Amino acid sequence: MLRNADTFFMNRIIPIASGKGGVGKSFLTVNLGVTLARMGKTVILVDLDLGGSNLHTFLGIKNSRAGIGTYLNKQADSLESLVIPTSVDRLYFLPGDGLYTSAVQQHYFQKMKIIKELPHLVADYILLDLGAGTNHNILDYFIPFPQGIIVTVPETTAILNAYSFLKSALARSVYRQFPPRSEERVLIQEFFRQRLEGSGTSLFTLADKLSEHNQDQGKAVRNLLETFYPGVIINMGRSVSDRDLGKNLRIICRKNLGISLQYLGYLEWMPGVSRSITGRSPYCLDHQDQLSSALEGVCRRLEKIVPEKSIPLFEGDEDLDNLNWAGPAR
Ligand SMILES: Nc1ncnc2c1ncn2[C@@H]1O[C@H](COP(=O)(O)OP(=O)(O)O)[C@@H](O)[C@H]1O
Ligand SMILES: [Mg+2]
Structure with a gap:
């Protein structure tokens, strides 16, 4: 894939997060990606649910490709070299930690490296499938991008x-x-x-x-x-x-x-969702119903939002690794 000029980023980076697991983040990441690709957008799906990577299953892709885990283990030089095509036109995939399960340790500077490299990937949309909860590893991928989605x-x-x-x-x-x-x-x-x-x-x-x-x-x-x-x-x-x-x-x-x-x-x-996952084919490819129309509605709304620049944040804070004092909702 080509690299953007350093000063001109054209992609929209949208992290997809949730407070609770099993709410449909991965399902949504894939189906929003497919819907946007069918609307003519180039999309990269990034599996950042490290330790629980399963986006490949939704896409019907084997869990044997190098991905973010490979990058974190310094076995790949760039994210760009890890992006692979899917069976859907204009839809690309950057795998998670399939080859390096559980051994993946994320250091602050590595997260920052990933965050800085993402805007250089050439695509209209980059959707980040995150893990659930308020762990700092998840929050750090959510907060630089002002237009994240909470499911x-x-x-x-x-x-x-x-x-x-x-x-x-x-x-x-x-x-x-x-x-x-x-x-x-x-x-x-x-x-x-x-x-x-x-x-x-x-x-x-x-x-x-x-x-x-x-x-x-x-x-x-x-x-x-x-x-x-x-x-x-x-x-x-x-x-x-x-x-x-x-x-x-x-x-x-x-x-x-x-x-x-x-x-x-x-x-x-919708009952067909779990069948589509078992069948390893994205739901909205095989269904034309209220759920796929609602997904189109979400994509139209995303298209209307004027993209904001990423949020500038201070770096280099070892002490931030244990920082989570916002506490539960009361
Ligand atoms: N709209 C929906 N209708 C029916 N089942 C759904 C829907 N969205 C998600 N699911 C089911 O919920 C389960 C969890 O979805 P998943 O995307 O893996 O959640 P997460 O990534 O948030 O952990 C999946 O097995 C999927 O079948
Ligand atoms: Mg998931």
Whole structure:
């Protein structure tokens, strides 16, 4: 594949995450990829669910190709050399850790190397299938890209986990706006340790606090809150009332976190999905129904979003590896 000119990136990088496992991230990554490819876009699917890589299964590709695990074990020089075609036109795949299961250890600088290399891959869309939860390895792939997707099923625990994920992502992102060992980091840590929910404070309060020290610092946080524009997908919906849960999550995120969450789509539970996985053929290739139409709707909404530049974050923080103090949703 060709390399973009260093200063001109044309791809949109969309990490796909969830607070809870088994909500349909991999299913969505593949089927959104197929749908975008059928709309004429060039798409690369990246399996970053290290330790649980299974995107190849959804694509009907054997788990024997070099991928991110090979790269992390320094057995490949570039991500570009690991990208392989799929049976769908314009749809490409960058495998996970098939050849290096469980032995893969991700160091901070390696993650950063991957994050910096992704924008150089030539594609319209790069979809990152992440693992579930708020582990720092997952958050670090989510926060540099302002238009990530959070997937949830319509169950209270899953919705709370989705909210927790967004809160943790935002906390880490705000923190990394400031240099290691800075006064601001201490203030931010304190702010997140206190109860945020129900206290009438959003991150705009934090921005105001930082402004008391320095106008520019408050502005940096306000800019982040305006730039961070993730989307939510409710998957495996079973009743009309499930549809409203995305709207509710949107309202809570606005009120408690101060961010806009876009409701990208509501997808129903369909019995054919598990058959398509057993049959190793992406669902939307063989079905023309409300689920495939809803997937098209999500892709149209993604197309309408004006792409933002990636979020600038401070690097080189060994101490960040254990940082996850945003805590559960209360
Ligand atoms: N819309 C849907 N309807 C029915 N089953 C679904 C749907 N989305 C996902 N699934 C099922 O849920 C299971 C988990 O999906 P998967 O994509 O592997 O989740 P994750 O990647 O989040 O762990 C799969 O076995 C799949 O069959
Ligand atoms: Mg998965």
